[in-house]
Amino acid sequence: MTTIGITGASGPLGRATTDFLLRAVDPRQLVLTTRSPQALADAAARGAEVRRADFADPRTLATAFAGVDRLLLISTDAIGARLDQHRAAIAAAAGAGVRHIVYTAVPEPVPANPALVVADHAGTEQALRESGLRWTVLRNNLYAHMQVPVIEQALASGRLVTNGGAGATAYVTREDCAAAAAAALTQDGHEGKVYDITGPEALTAADLVTLAREIGSRGIGGREVGARNIELVTVDDAASVAGLRAAGLPDQVAQLVTSFGAATRGGFLATVSPAVADLTGRTPTALADVVRAALK
């Protein structure tokens, strides 16, 4: 019986992947590792084993990964500081006898890509290739639900501000990322493969404006909402950072969001791939459907 482990299992992606796996395999095949085991009492009650693991405390990892055959290594949220965490997890997994790691990365982790998360993911992909283990990389595009507040803001202000120029992003739902991860963990034949996990289409900021106008003209919950005539405002990276800071975002977040805009402008997030459908048999959900459902 293959044992499947998930790191970071109490996060939203870990939970969604667990839900798919609980429908596909015997719960006793699942080992869920997290910094907060108490948060996974529900999964434990369903028969999965929950263990404590913290990549920042490598002493926890050998026990956490013992007996696991295939491991979903969910990238942590410690951007800029997580490469050492991921390396520690890969080394501990190899030491504990894990045979195959599935890793959640970012599209096009190449030096020219200005997204601030690239270095961590490129370094982790390299560590996997050098680990001697089998590996699969799932390069998840940007989550679709993160555009809901962007559209809400556009409706409230009448402006949609972007530093992404005419670039497009192939937004994907977290649910589709989880379905793809569950498939990569339960099926054979994905060793040594890199998959772009994307939605069904790549959308520009102008497409988001069109969507916001549609929602504005029909209203939300039967009520009129703010502006119907939404203007697309294109700014450079410096103005993007300044605007996001002025809106109350911490500097690091403003820099991160702006770097994704720059990556969009450079075409690094535009690839649409058939991987979600190929891996899972499900049609990936469109961003417009996510936004329309959230703003009914």
Ligand SMILES: NC(=O)c1ccc[n+]([C@@H]2O[C@H](COP(=O)([O-])OP(=O)(O)OC[C@H]3O[C@@H](n4cnc5c(N)ncnc54)[C@H](OP(=O)(O)O)[C@@H]3O)[C@@H](O)[C@H]2O)c1
């Ligand atoms: N594609 C996108 O648009 C997008 C957006 C946001 C994030 N991400 C990436 O995808 C990952 C999963 O995201 P999510 O959607 O589930 O939301 P999230 O809230 O950002 O998840 C954070 C994850 O990091 C784990 N983590 C943090 N510190 C850790 C440590 N020291 N050791 C082990 N695990 C640690 C958490 O696990 P526990 O709390 O269970 O330990 C949790 O799984 C993120 O960590 C980030 O790398 C992608």
